[in-house]
Amino acid sequence: MDYRYTKYFENEVLRKRPYLKKEWCIYVIENPIKTEPQHSNRYRFWAKIKEMQNRVLRVITLDDKKTIHNAFFDRGFKE
Numbered sequence: 001m002d003y004r005y006t007k008y009f010e011n012e013v014l015r016k017r018p019y020l021k022k023e024w025c026i027y028v029i030e031n032p033i034k035t036e037p038q039h040s041n042r043y044r045f046w047a048k049i050k051e052m053q054n055r056v057l058r059v060i061t062l063d064d065k066k067t068i069h070n071a072f073f074d075r076g077f078k079e
Helices: 007-016 022-030
Strands: 034-038 042-049 055-062 067-073
Touching: 007 067, 022 042, 022 055, 022 067
Parallel strands: none
Antiparallel strands: 034 042, 042 055, 055 067
């Protein structure tokens, strides 16, 4: 699948969180342990990242589910 990134993700998210990897974001979208729609026609995806001691990464996409808008480790995630 061909993924895209918003300007916000490229200019703000990656700058604020330089440890994030785009490959992890794609992994989360393709292998979620949970997904749900979000307001404003966006979607949330969660998955554990082994390289980060199985911390849960939340990825937010636009409504096409291919344009990545935000990503962060979700300390409050409950399975």
